[in-house]
Amino acid sequence: MNSVLGANLKLIRLEEDSVLSSFDCGDSDLNDFLLNDAKNYLQAMLAVTYILKDDENIVAYFCLSYDSLTRSIELTDVDKALWNKVGRKIPNSKRRRNYPAVKIGRLAVDAKYAGLGIGRIIIDTVAIMYVSEKHHAACRFITVDAYRSALTFYEKNNFKYLTSKDIDDDRRAMYLDLKTL
Numbered sequence: 001m002n003s004v005l006g007a008n009l010k011l012i013r014l015e016e017d018s019v020l021s022s023f024d025c026g027d028s029d030l031n032d033f034l035l036n037d038a039k040n041y042l043q044a045m046l047a048v049t050y051i052l053k054d055d056e057n058i059v060a061y062f063c064l065s066y067d068s069l070t071r072s073i074e075l076t077d078v079d080k081a082l083w084n085k086v087g088r089k090i091p092n093s094k095r096r097r098n099y100p101a102v103k104i105g106r107l108a109v110d111a112k113y114a115g116l117g118i119g120r121i122i123i124d125t126v127a128i129m130y131v132s133e134k135h136h137a138a139c140r141f142i143t144v145d146a147y148r149s150a151l152t153f154y155e156k157n158n159f160k161y162l163t164s165k166d167i168d169d170d171r172r173a174m175y176l177d178l179k180t181l
């Protein structure tokens with residue numbers, strides 16, 4: 001895998017026999033998912049979890065699943081404009097109502113490592129996975145249902161909003177066009 005990881009950081013795919021040490025990102029649901037549920041999702045073929053480790057600790061984790069970036073059936077003028085931005089870099093003849101994507105289902109950095117650029121490294125790593133590596137299926141976008149508290153983080157990593165309908169929600173649908181990197 002091409003990588004933007006530093007020498008002492010390793011990216012490991014969670015397997016059913018992986019041994020998990022402690023992890024605390026400050027959000028109990030995200031902590032609990034990694035320690036108690038990630039293997040169930042792997043077994044159910046619903047999400048693959050990747051763990052970023054340094055020599056001793058779990059630094060961060062994220063989950064990936066295939067997704068589709070889909071146009072809502074009824075769009076307000078504002079949402080029509082947002083949807084038009086999705087396809088702006090796609091030739092007219094190839095524009096459609098949905099596009100292949102990969103979803104970052106969960107992303108969490110241990111509080112000890114927050115603010116050190118690890119989150120950005122993870123976004124870059126996922127982008128490299130899908131831009132540089134050969135996959136069986138095409139994938140044009142990264143999607144995320146971003147926590148309200150993390151919206152600025154995703155904005156700073158070039159994610160765009162898909163709709164204005166979720167503007168007051170706890171989570172907002174965002175996407176990154178891999179072809180614009």
Ligand SMILES: CC(C)(COP(=O)(O)OP(=O)(O)OC[C@H]1O[C@@H](n2cnc3c(N)ncnc32)[C@H](O)[C@@H]1OP(=O)(O)O)[C@@H](O)C(=O)NCCC(=O)NCCS
Binds near residue numbers: 109113151
């Ligand atoms: C949100 C999270 C993933 C960010 O990871 P991180 O490693 O701390 O972020 P980085 O250091 O890579 O930050 C990249 C940029 O985003 C900004 N940023 C990071 N987290 C932010 C936040 N919560 N709010 C606003 N800006 C944030 C940083 O200031 C930095 O900006 P800069 O380049 O202008 O300096 C991490 O704080 C976390 O795990 N939080 C708890 C769980 C969570 O909310 N996950 C998101 C689920 S959708």
